[in-house]
Amino acid sequence: MSKTTNFSPEQTSAHPPLLKRRQTRIILATIAVAVLLVAGVYLLGGQPTRLVNQALISGVLLGGVYALVSLGLTLIFGVLHIVNFAQGAMLTLSMYTVFMLSTQAGLNPYLAAVLTIPIMFAFGWAFQAGIMNRVMGDTSHERPLLVTLGLSLLIINGLLMAFGGRPAAVESPLAGSISLFGTLVDRPRLIACLGALVVGALLTLVLRKTPLGLAIRAVAANDTGAALVGVNVKRIYAMTFGLGAVCVAVAGGLMAPFTSLIPTAGEQFTTLAFVIVVLGGLGSIPGALVGGLIVGLVQTVGSLYLPGGGSLLLVFVLFLLVLFLRPQGLFGAKQ
Amino acid sequence: MRKKRLSIAAAAALLLGLTACGDNGGSSDEIAIGAVHPLSGPLAGVGGMMNDGAELAVDDINAAGGIKSIHGAKLTLMDGDSEGSAAVGQTEARRLVSDGAVALIGTYQSDVTENVAAMAERSDVPLVIDVAIDDKILSHGYKYVFRIQPNASTMGASGAEVLSQIGKATGQDVTKVSYMHIEGAFGESTYQAFRKEAEKQGIQVVRNVSYPATNFSDATTAVTQALSGDPDVLVVSGYYPDNLLIAEAVKAINPNIKAVFGIASGAYDDTSFPSDGGAAANGVLSANYHYSATSKRAQDIRKRFQEKYGRPMETAAMLSYQAVEVIAAGLEKSGSNDPVALQNAIANIRIDDTLLEFKGPIEFDDKGENKNATVIVTQVQKGRIEQVFPEEFATSDLIFPARDH
Numbered sequence: 001m002s003k004t005t006n007f008s009p010e011q012t013s014a015h016p017p018l019l020k021r022r023q024t025r026i027i028l029a030t031i032a033v034a035v036l037l038v039a040g041v042y043l044l045g046g047q048p049t050r051l052v053n054q055a056l057i058s059g060v061l062l063g064g065v066y067a068l069v070s071l072g073l074t075l076i077f078g079v080l081h082i083v084n085f086a087q088g089a090m091l092t093l094s095m096y097t098v099f100m101l102s103t104q105a106g107l108n109p110y111l112a113a114v115l116t117i118p119i120m121f122a123f124g125w126a127f128q129a130g131i132m133n134r135v136m137g138d139t140s141h142e143r144p145l146l147v148t149l150g151l152s153l154l155i156i157n158g159l160l161m162a163f164g165g166r167p168a169a170v171e172s173p174l175a176g177s178i179s180l181f182g183t184l185v186d187r188p189r190l191i192a193c194l195g196a197l198v199v200g201a202l203l204t205l206v207l208r209k210t211p212l213g214l215a216i217r218a219v220a221a222n223d224t225g226a227a228l229v230g231v232n233v234k235r236i237y238a239m240t241f242g243l244g245a246v247c248v249a250v251a252g253g254l255m256a257p258f259t260s261l262i263p264t265a266g267e268q269f270t271t272l273a274f275v276i277v278v279l280g281g282l283g284s285i286p287g288a289l290v291g292g293l294i295v296g297l298v299q300t301v302g303s304l305y306l307p308g309g310g311s312l313l314l315v316f317v318l319f320l321l322v323l324f325l326r327p328q329g330l331f332g333a334k335q
Numbered sequence: 336m337r338k339k340r341l342s343i344a345a346a347a348a349l350l351l352g353l354t355a356c357g358d359n360g361g362s363s364d365e366i367a368i369g370a371v372h373p374l375s376g377p378l379a380g381v382g383g384m385m386n387d388g389a390e391l392a393v394d395d396i397n398a399a400g401g402i403k404s405i406h407g408a409k410l411t412l413m414d415g416d417s418e419g420s421a422a423v424g425q426t427e428a429r430r431l432v433s434d435g436a437v438a439l440i441g442t443y444q445s446d447v448t449e450n451v452a453a454m455a456e457r458s459d460v461p462l463v464i465d466v467a468i469d470d471k472i473l474s475h476g477y478k479y480v481f482r483i484q485p486n487a488s489t490m491g492a493s494g495a496e497v498l499s500q501i502g503k504a505t506g507q508d509v510t511k512v513s514y515m516h517i518e519g520a521f522g523e524s525t526y527q528a529f530r531k532e533a534e535k536q537g538i539q540v541v542r543n544v545s546y547p548a549t550n551f552s553d554a555t556t557a558v559t560q561a562l563s564g565d566p567d568v569l570v571v572s573g574y575y576p577d578n579l580l581i582a583e584a585v586k587a588i589n590p591n592i593k594a595v596f597g598i599a600s601g602a603y604d605d606t607s608f609p610s611d612g613g614a615a616a617n618g619v620l621s622a623n624y625h626y627s628a629t630s631k632r633a634q635d636i637r638k639r640f641q642e643k644y645g646r647p648m649e650t651a652a653m654l655s656y657q658a659v660e661v662i663a664a665g666l667e668k669s670g671s672n673d674p675v676a677l678q679n680a681i682a683n684i685r686i687d688d689t690l691l692e693f694k695g696p697i698e699f700d701d702k703g704e705n706k707n708a709t710v711i712v713t714q715v716q717k718g719r720i721e722q723v724f725p726e727e728f729a730t731s732d733l734i735f736p737a738r739d740h
Binding site: 058059062175176268300 | 380518607
């Protein structure tokens with residue numbers, strides 16, 4: 001099993017700083033490059049300033065949404081070393097849970113999102129404890145991967161059977177937008193973006209400051225070693241998958257108000273979330289946040305110049321560039 | 336790896352399907368029609384609904400005594416699931432034909448229809464397209480392929496025409512528009528046809544913004560870009576989720592435009608749009624083929640559809656119903672279940688009592704296009720989709736400018 005994740009052994013000392021010096025340097029460098037590029041767009045881009053303003057704001061908001069989706073993926077990736085193909089489907093499942101709670105039980109969708117958290121934790125925990133732990137031998141990396149693929153097909157088609165494929169909508173009591181520098185900031189999207197920051201911060205705190213986090217980092221670094229010092233590795237796996245599902249629950253809850261709900265609604269985020277997680281560094285939480293922001297900005301600002309799918313092309317060009325210059329990802333640990 | 340395993344699963348499912356349907360064909364007093372629609376995947380909602388529409392048509396025809404010229408032979412419907420993919424759609428169509436389908440209907444997507452049409456032509460089995468817009472499908476000189484709905488260039492051109500007429504009729508001249516369309520054959524060909532006709536009508540396209548078909552989850556920037564040309568009207572072509580996002584972005588930006596005007600829009604004449612869009616949906620216009628809200632027969636079919644399947648019957652499902660009727664009329668006319676005779680009958684058919692608001696009966700030209708297919712304009716008013724233009728089809732008065740700024 002590769003040990004290239006960010007939860008490396010030297011961080012298990014009593015009170016490590018939340019960001020290491022190396023990470024600070026990378027953040028500063030990323031910001032510098034971003035500022036230069038944005039200045040270039042403003043000065044040489046030949047687009048009306050208001051349009052660029054709007055693209056930046058929308059890009060940051062979209063980046064927040066992407067970051068939110070990627071957080072759970074990077075956690076599962078970092079600890080279990082599994083590519084969770086069901087991430088998008090689990091996102092859809094949480095959106096439908098919020099939809100059910102808010103339309104059937106008449107709850108406020110944000111309250112429904114909070115209620116979705118324990119439901120999805122139980123779902124993720126049960127899936128890992130009941131099925132995944134049995135297939136995660138050390139002989140095959142394919143089996144757990146295929147099981148997650150199976151889970152995603154099961155969820156999508158189960159939702160299709162239960163709800164049909166017609167688009168459904170969750171109404172947000174906070175729908176509307178705020179005006180900022182002549183641009184529009186959509187309120188539900190702003191909340192989702194802030195949600196990403198809160199989830200990222202909480203996740204970092206849990207990993208760095210709690211006994212559970214210590215155990216998770218120990219398992220991520222060396223599962224055999226962790227088992228030898230008495231950590232119940234399978235239990236930690238289940239807890240981690242549960243936590244990953246919680247991230248998805250928050251993401252689904254906050255995204256439901258501005259998404260047309262169909263059983264495949266979450267799928268479009270799966271590929272981009274993988275890109276973001278690899279771009280930011282496998283298992284790195286700041287990596288997921290920064291990666292999400294970068295991809296959101298590149299896609300939105302890029303669409304001013306390359307309409308249609310061209311902006312996605314830019315995202316993938318950037319992705320290749322980062323992989324070339326820094327194969328471990330922006331915040332990844334060196335191999 | 337992922338693809339490969341999926342295709343093994345698909346092959347297994349196909350084998351099961353083959354054995355299950357093996358005894359469907361053959362019998363002389365049952366005539367099978369094959370329907371290919373996306374029954375799983377992102378388009379499963381509309382695909383399933385279209386299948387239900389076809390099934391209702393088959394039941395209605397059987398209840399009325401079947402095909403009388405063939406001793407009251409009963410129709411049966413065989414389903415094929417395209418999964419939204421051209422390759423799978425083609426395989427499914429081939430399966431249905433080898434299982435004895437004398438005609439096919441389908442398929443909602445242009446690329447899938449392109450493949451199914453090629454297959455139908457090679458097998459000498461008529462295909463009646465219910466929904467698929469791309470001109471290219473019928474540009475190969477096929478004999479066995481017929482289309483009931485207007486094609487992309489007809490829709491783009493008549494969209495420009497009715498928009499200009501609306502401007503003139505209300506004294507609110509439309510001279511500048513911005514056009515937003517989804518990437519791909521459908522959006523691009525509709526836009527090109529629109530621009531050509533718009534220029535003739537004295538309408539200038541000041542901005543043309545295309546957006547991707549996937550990973551489009553926020554329309555604010557694209558809409559801001561389109562509005563930066565200061566247009567009178569924002570014209571939109573696309574599918575449901577993206578067009579809903581665009582309407583919501585327009586509502587948020589609240590620009591000084593006269594209307595949002597959909598052409599072949601998958602959202603703006605859909606019955607769930609007014610409630611999903613809320614205030615953003617109000618006043619939105621849509622030029623599209625549309626089920627006939629002025630026809631008693633269409634109203635009755637929609638009512639029974641709602642009772643039987645528990646959801647409203649959108650225009651796509653009405654087109655599937657209509658496609659089955661075209662095939663049934665062809666069978667009645669030819670008096671045999673031979674696909675070649677059926678082709679000849681459909682090519683010369685004339686159906687007067689259409690279920691869609693067309694400018695005349697359904698008749699096919701030598702390319703297989705319906706000569707009288709046309710668009711009408713609908714508008715969201717008080718949370719309902721109303722037919723507003725041309726006047727002969729109107730169920731309510733047109734409101735234009737449609738937005739109060």
